[in-house]
Amino acid sequence: MVKGLPMILGYAEENGRLRRLPVPLDETERVIWYDLFCPTPREAAQVASVLGIEIPTREEMEEIEISSRLYQEDDAIFMTATLLSRTDTDQPQSSPVTFILAGARLVTIRYEEPRAFQAFPTRAEKAGLGCFSGEKTLLALLEAVVDRLADVLERDAREIDRLSQSIFSHDSSGSRDSRDKDFQKILKLIGRKGDLTSDIRESMVSLQRVFVYLTQIATERKTGKDSRTRLRTLHRDAQSLTDHATFLSSKITFLLDATLGMINIEQNAIIKLFSVVAVIFLPPTLVASIYGMNFRYMPELEWPFGYPLAIALMLASAIIPYRLFKRWGWL
Numbered sequence: 614m615v616k617g618l619p620m621i622l623g624y625a626e627e628n629g630r631l632r633r634l635p636v637p638l639d640e641t642e643r644v645i646w647y648d649l650f651c652p653t654p655r656e657a658a659q660v661a662s663v664l665g666i667e668i669p670t671r672e673e674m675e676e677i678e679i680s681s682r683l684y685q686e687d688d689a690i691f692m693t694a695t696l697l698s699r700t701d702t703d704q705p706q707s708s709p710v711t712f713i714l715a716g717a718r719l720v721t722i723r724y725e726e727p728r729a730f731q732a733f734p735t736r737a738e739k740a741g742l743g744c745f746s747g748e749k750t751l752l753a754l755l756e757a758v759v760d761r762l763a764d765v766l767e768r769d770a771r772e773i774d775r776l777s778q779s780i781f782s783h784d785s786s787g788s789r790d791s792r793d794k795d796f797q798k799i800l801k802l803i804g805r806k807g808d809l810t811s812d813i814r815e816s817m818v819s820l821q822r823v824f825v826y827l828t829q830i831a832t833e834r835k836t837g838k839d840s841r842t843r844l845r846t847l848h849r850d851a852q853s854l855t856d857h858a859t860f861l862s863s864k865i866t867f868l869l870d871a872t873l874g875m876i877n878i879e880q881n882a883i884i885k886l887f888s889v890v891a892v893i894f895l896p897p898t899l900v901a902s903i904y905g906m907n908f909r910y911m912p913e914l915e916w917p918f919g920y921p922l923a924i925a926l927m928l929a930s931a932i933i934p935y936r937l938f939k940r941w942g943w944l
Contacts, residue, residue: 621656622648624734624750631737631744638663646719646750648730657722664715669693671724674709682709682819683826690714690830694819696758697812698725700765703805707812712751712823719747721754733757748836752843759820759850766813766854770861773806777868780875796876803872807865814858817851824848889938896930 623637624646637644641663649660649668657668666689673681674693682693693711706725713720723730733754737744744750780799828844830836904913904923913919 620650621652621660622650622734624648624737624744626745626750629741629743629745630739631734631742631750633734633738645717645744645747647721648734649720649722650726651724652722660720664689664718664720666713666715666720668713668720668722669711671709674711674722679822683822685830688716690827692823692826694823695816696723696725696727696729697762697765697816698727700728700809705809705812707815712754714747714751717746717748719750719754727758727761729754729758729761732761748840752840752847755820755823755847756843759847759854762813762816762820763850763854765809766858766861769806769809769813770857773810773861773864773868776802776806777864780868780872796872796879799872800869803865803869807862807869810858810861810865814855814862817855817858821848821851821855824851893931893934893938896934897927900927900930 621637623634623640623644624631625634625640625643626632626645631646634640634644637647638659647660647664649656652660652668657670661668666686669691676682682691684691691711691713693709695707696710698706698708708723708725710725710727711720711722713722721730736742736757737750737753742749742753744753776799824844824847828841828848831841831844900923904911913922916922
């Protein structure tokens with residue numbers, strides 16, 4: 614599939630498997646799933662006329678009100694969820710995807726390409742997933758979406774663990790170069806992980822709403838027990854993934870606080886070093902200032918060992934504070 618190229622994909626059912634049709638609008642009786650990727654107004658109108666429904670525009674899909682995302686028109690059920698795409702890159706995208714159940718047919722409208730929409734048709738073509746109708750296809754597709762989000766969340770958790778280890782790792786060599794960390798890079802990584810985890814949680818919450826709504830519809834229409842069981846399982850999985858994403862968000866907040874704390878410790882250590890050095894050199898400076906005054910009568914100026922005595926006094930006044938600071942652990 615070419616990125617950003619408008620197209621209508623159509624799938625027919627053959628023994629519980631999906632088969633992609635080359636020209637779906639020419640075989641409308643066989644299609645059980647229309648997948649509209651970046652549809653033009655003309656393409657959306659063609660599918661709408663075939664199914665007798667109104668296809669929502671991109672602006673309508675991006676509405677955040679529940680009433681605009683979950684509703685019925687006649688016998689058609691409209692559900693919009695926020696799904697992730699480009700999760701393998703540093704810039705994942707969240708975009709709305711609309712699922713429409715119109716009779717025995719499923720329609721999906723999307724403007725990004727979540728990985729599940731690439732993998733699911735291929736898998737459903739090779740293995741029998743029970744895609745006998747639009748409803749069964751929707752359930753199988755939603756299961757693939759949840760599985761994909763679970764994989765992304767697991768990978769995110771592993772990367773957060775590695776990030777945590779890098780932040781709190783200790784080098785036994787004790788060299789300053791080994792102890793110093795690129796805090797700017799770490800903060801950027803924490804920010805990216807925070808954004809991804811937040812997007813995953815948002816997607817799972819939107820899917821939970823879809824599952825609850827579908828369960829209500831299934832109960833009202835007295836759908837088969839198998840479908841209701843699969844919906845309950847999906848809802849439980851989504852809830853557990855949402856809880857895990859919430860935990861990871863708390864961990865990311867902790868890592869951010871810890872990193873900022875380490876930056877403060879590094880800055881305090883530098884300020885402390887400058888302060889100690891200033892205190893060490895303060896007494897010698899005082900001695901040099903005293904004997905640098907231009908008074909006519911200063912008895913020490915006439916002493917034969919006055920200069921060596923002043924040098925010795927300055928060295929002693931610097932060495933004694935240094936020794937004391939070392940003993941007290943300030944250096």
